[in-house]
Amino acid sequence: MNWIRGKTIGRGSSATVSIATASRSGDVLAVKSAELSQSQFLNREQEILAGLSSPYVIAYKGCCITSENGTVLYNLCLEYAPGGSISDAVRKHGGCLREDMIRNYVHKILLGLDYLHGNRIVHCDIKGPNVLLTSDGVKIADLGCARHVDEVSGEDRSTVTPLAGTPAYMAPEVARGEQQGFPADIWALGCTVIEMATGRAPWVGVLDPVLALYRIGFSGDVPEIPTFLSEQAKDFLSKCLKREPKERWSASELLNHAFLVETESASEEMMSTFNMVTPTSVLDQQYWESEDELDTTWNPTQKRSSNSPMDRIKKLSELSSKIPNWSLDKTWVTVRNNGSKEADLCPNSQYHEDNLQLQNKDAIDENLGETDKFTTGIQSEMIYTGTDIE
Numbered sequence: 001m002n003w004i005r006g007k008t009i010g011r012g013s014s015a016t017v018s019i020a021t022a023s024r025s026g027d028v029l030a031v032k033s034a035e036l037s038q039s040q041f042l043n044r045e046q047e048i049l050a051g052l053s054s055p056y057v058i059a060y061k062g063c064c065i066t067s068e069n070g071t072v073l074y075n076l077c078l079e080y081a082p083g084g085s086i087s088d089a090v091r092k093h094g095g096c097l098r099e100d101m102i103r104n105y106v107h108k109i110l111l112g113l114d115y116l117h118g119n120r121i122v123h124c125d126i127k128g129p130n131v132l133l134t135s136d137g138v139k140i141a142d143l144g145c146a147r148h149v150d151e152v153s154g155e156d157r158s159t160v161t162p163l164a165g166t167p168a169y170m171a172p173e174v175a176r177g178e179q180q181g182f183p184a185d186i187w188a189l190g191c192t193v194i195e196m197a198t199g200r201a202p203w204v205g206v207l208d209p210v211l212a213l214y215r216i217g218f219s220g221d222v223p224e225i226p227t228f229l230s231e232q233a234k235d236f237l238s239k240c241l242k243r244e245p246k247e248r249w250s251a252s253e254l255l256n257h258a259f260l261v262e263t264e265s266a267s268e269e270m271m272s273t274f275n276m277v278t279p280t281s282v283l284d285q286q287y288w289e290s291e292d293e294l295d296t297t298w299n300p301t302q303k304r305s306s307n308s309p310m311d312r313i314k315k316l317s318e319l320s321s322k323i324p325n326w327s328l329d330k331t332w333v334t335v336r337n338n339g340s341k342e343a344d345l346c347p348n349s350q351y352h353e354d355n356l357q358l359q360n361k362d363a364i365d366e367n368l369g370e371t372d373k374f375t376t377g378i379q380s381e382m383i384y385t386g387t388d389i390e
């Protein structure tokens, strides 16, 4: 597949995302790239996405290898989401979303989760930044942490695949290191609803993530449910945030919850909110003006020698100075089992939100790997012919 790489539009822990145009069709794409030698998460995401087709999951468009400025890159081509993430939407709306908007988004996320779970896939990292807005509506993205569930036992393969996700959104059983099945996605959905309603990740007031994880795993507490929500919304949340995974409602059960009955009412307003004119080319200047994002990765498995709950909490405390507070900014961390360096864990954790964008850029510059250096400096009109991988 030939495509023209444009500006960098996002950065995550495993990859850099650029806008691109498919040479033949002119379609606008998002291309997620990582150095080939460090592309294991992109590979896993490709393997999962390639088998999926849902209007509620960001679509897979192909993958290829390119050699750019002497660096060999693995590229995952995806449907482009011009509206940003749900977290962006929360910020644009002044820090919280109206309940009818939340209802609409939740409905689409649940349709996506119902589809994934029906295909025996656990997403493992549901949160506002990983739900994107396209001209077709809300779609689940970033399946880099996703995994197949064992079809025979119905349990996940956590013995071979370490648990993953973002601490503030982790279900109690995940925080304890026990299991990460479908109910863990439902808990994370509940946390995402709180994020949409309040502009903050759950567990407000617990700034130390080590203490917070301990509380999530062992205290018996659940995140505070916003009192200003309707009774239906509160009841919906209570079904997501059951501490016992077996008591949590499934995606298909939640789709029939009374909270979602009026789901279509806010659709039109939401779609007009984000100025989602689809660019016709990577040369459209307005699409170079989106801000770069910095997400950071926390990688506890690098040092992991035991998976017992207390050992996991202790390991967390070793890393706590590098872990940011959990406010709704760009300092969330994703737990993954790759080999990234501790120095990369959270370069921006000490920065105040007011100067976050500037500081993020500085932090990016300090922490750039070769791929990032290349991608940041890339010109907007470069045509690459990748080696298609089927």
Ligand SMILES: Nc1ncnc2c1ncn2[C@@H]1O[C@H](COP(=O)(O)OP(=O)(O)OP(=O)(O)O)[C@@H](O)[C@H]1O
Residues within 6 Å of the ligand: 009, 010, 011, 012, 013, 014, 015, 016, 017, 030, 032, 058, 078, 079, 080, 081, 082, 085, 129, 130, 132, 141, 142, 143, 144, 293, 295, 296, 297, 334
């Ligand atoms: N399909 C897309 N369309 C538009 N922007 C996208 C798309 N996919 C990703 N992005 C942007 O790139 C950023 C990083 O992408 P993504 O979260 O998939 O990377 P990652 O390395 O898996 O991140 P994380 O560290 O959160 O796991 C996103 O926050 C988003 O801003």
